[in-house]
Amino acid sequence: MAVLNELFPRNRTALGPGAVHVPDWLAPEAQLRLLQACREWAGPPAGLRLVRTPGGGVMTARQVCLGWHWYPYGYARTVVDGDGAPVKPMPPWLAELGGRAAEAAGHDVDDPYDIALVNFYDADARMGMHRDSDEKSDAAVVSLSLGDTGVFRFGNTRTRAKPYTDVELRSGDLVVFGGASRLAYHGVPRVLPGTAPPELGLTGRLNITLRVSGFSEHGRG
Secondary structure, eight states, X not given: OOOOSOSSOOOOEEEETTEEEETTOSOHHHHHHHHHHHHHHXXXXXXXXXXXXXXXXXXXXXXXXXXXXXXXXXXXXXXXXXXXXXXXXXXXXXXXXXXXXXXXXXXXXXXXXXXXXXXXXXXXXXXXXXXXXXXXXXXXXXXXXXXXXXEEEEOOSSOXXXXXXXXXXXXXXXXXEOGGGTTOOEXXXXXXXXXXXXXXXXXXXXXXXXXXXXXOSSSOO
């Protein structure tokens, strides 16, 4: 699945203090396993849904959640803005993958990753600049990419505007941001259709974002 004979090899790159892009972190076999799991999670109940904002807008990327269900702007144990079903559990192997990813990027892992947000982008989907700020934990956010290349815009902690850095995230790439960059604004201004590795059999882009909630076992707080 790797692109062969590139003129300039892609190297690990710092996007900010505590933020790093690690190209090709997921091996092809791991990408296939994660993709198959995403397809299972996408099915009902508590499956892939459109996310509606309080102002009446609709996000163009569709989403399914594991562990805790995210909705604008909070968390619940059921799909309160969808079919009302209990959220699907966070698989231990995915939590462990999140911990390994965070450590690979130089972050300590004190608590297990217990939230996964799986976003599916078709060719026209976008994600506006936002911060991941609904968790109580300040543990690093882990982001894994599958399928089509996405342009990832990583900004600053003060404003949605510049300065920011655009980086292309290919299938298997890892981004981790924590520490001083934990609340940095970030988004996806575009997806590059037709760039997914053929072996995946995926049209579109999947982003799997892993977080540590900091919530109690049975409720928030």
